[in-house]
Each structure stands twice: as structure tokens, then as C-alpha cells.
Amino acid sequence: MAKNKTEEDLIRNLEALGFDDYEDELCKRDRCQKGQVCLFTMLELIQENYNESFFNGILTDKDFIISAKDMYAMLSGKGCHLPKKNSKAFKAIEFFLDADEALCYNNAFNESIEVAIKRNIVKHCGKILYLFVVSIVHGEDSKLCYDELESIIMISGIFKEDDSKELLKRLKIFRHARSKTIHE
Numbered sequence: 001m002a003k004n005k006t007e008e009d010l011i012r013n014l015e016a017l018g019f020d021d022y023e024d025e026l027c028k029r030d031r032c033q034k035g036q037v038c039l040f041t042m043l044e045l046i047q048e049n050y051n052e053s054f055f056n057g058i059l060t061d062k063d064f065i066i067s068a069k070d071m072y073a074m075l076s077g078k079g080c081h082l083p084k085k086n087s088k089a090f091k092a093i094e095f096f097l098d099a100d101e102a103l104c105y106n107n108a109f110n111e112s113i114e115v116a117i118k119r120n121i122v123k124h125c126g127k128i129l130y131l132f133v134v135s136i137v138h139g140e141d142s143k144l145c146y147d148e149l150e151s152i153i154m155i156s157g158i159f160k161e162d163d164s165k166e167l168l169k170r171l172k173i174f175r176h177a178r179s180k181t182i183h184e
Contacts, residue, residue, distance in 0.1 A: 040080035043093060044071050046100055047130075053117055054126035065093065065137050083137070088174065092136040095170055099129050102163040109158070116158075125152045136174060146174060 044066040051059040061068050074080045083089035103125060104113040116122045132145035153159060153167050 038074075038080065039093075039097075040066060040071075040074050040082055043082075043097070046097070050126060050130045053113065054123055054130060063134065065096075065134060089137045089139075092133045092174060095167075095174070096129065096133040098170075099167055102159050102167065103129065106160060106163060107158055108160050121152070121156050122158055125149075125156060125158055128152060132174075142174065146171070 044064075047059075047064050047066060051057055051064075070081045082093070103116075103122070107113075107116050107122070109116050109119070109122075113122075117126070128145055128148045132142055132149050134140075135142040135145055150168065150171055153164055153171065159167060
């Protein structure tokens with residue numbers, strides 16, 4: 001959907017997926033504008049993909065970044081409930097989206113995620129990445145996941161060198177991070 005050329009294309013594509021159009025569908029977030037898709041909706045789809053691909057469908061609503069209640073509220077026209085833009089939780093979500101892109105679409109193996117995920121290290125990386133972000137968003141201790149994720153990025157060979165350096169640089173802001181929950 002990032003290839004929509006006009007707002008009409010976006011609305012048509014969202015409606016084809018079963019979403020209703022609201023005038024404020026795309027908020028003023030840079031990511032929403034750049035990708036021409038709601039960050040909240042994109043994040044919900046990615047978390048569902050992670051649940052199926054990396055966790056074999058065992059995650060429950062309490063394990064999600066975007067809860068079913070919040071997703072329903074957004075789809076009902078009540079707006080999205082993401083953390084404030086400069087909060088650690090929001091930065092963790094942005095980090096997650098960028099790391100997801102590097103893992104799923106630009107990995108060092110030059111493989112689709114469907115092929116790459118057959119590698120145990122890729123499956124483990126996806127799990128740790130997701131758990132790390134969820135721990136920050138939900139205000140839990142992220143140290144264990146942080147250490148594991150840092151190690152995976154440094155030595156696994158999953159990420160291309162430039163992506164690895166950038167992810168490690170950005171990861172440092174979360175060292176021993178504790179954050180307010182998504183709704184605080």
C-alpha cells in the first residue's frame with residue numbers, strides 16, 4: 001500500500017481491505033504521511049505477522065503492542081492510541097519498524113522472510129526484537145531482551161553491515177530503558 005499515488009488510491013485500497021475511510025485516517029505523523037498508511041494499522045498488521053511467523057500464534061491480546069480494544073476504537077473512528085512522538089515507547093516502535101524492514105525485506109541473506117525464517121537465528125531474532133519492543137511499550141524491564149538483541153545484531157550476520165551499525169547506534173538509547181505504558 002505504500003505505492004499509492006493519490007489519496008483516492010489509498011482510500012480505495014483501504015476499503016478493499018475492509019477498512020472504513022475517515023477524514024483523519026492519516027494523522028500528521030511523519031511515518032503515516034511518508035508511508036501513506038496509518039502507522040497504527042501497519043503496526044497492528046506487523047504484530048499479527050510476528051505472532052504467526054515467529055510465535056506460531058501463541059501471543060494473546062496482552063502480548064500485543066496494539067490491543068484489540070485499541071484497534072477497534074481506531075477503526076470506529078476514535079483515533080489511534082500510540083505513545084507520544086518523543087517518548088521511549090514511540091521510539092521503540094519506530095526502532096521496531098525499521099528493524100523489521102531490515103530483517104524481513106533487506107536481510108543479509110537476500111531472502112524473503114518466508115525463506116529466511118527457516119533459519120533458527122532469524123526466528124530467534126524476530127522473537128527477541130518483538131519481546132524487546134513490547135517490554136518497553138508496556139513499561140517492563142527490557143534489559144534481558146536488550147542484551148540478547150544487541151548480541152544478535154552484532155554477531156548474527158542477519159543484517160547488512162550498514163543496517164547493523166545503524167540499529168546498534170539506535171539501540172543504545174534503550175539501554176536499561178523503562179518506559180511508561182502505551183496509554184500513560
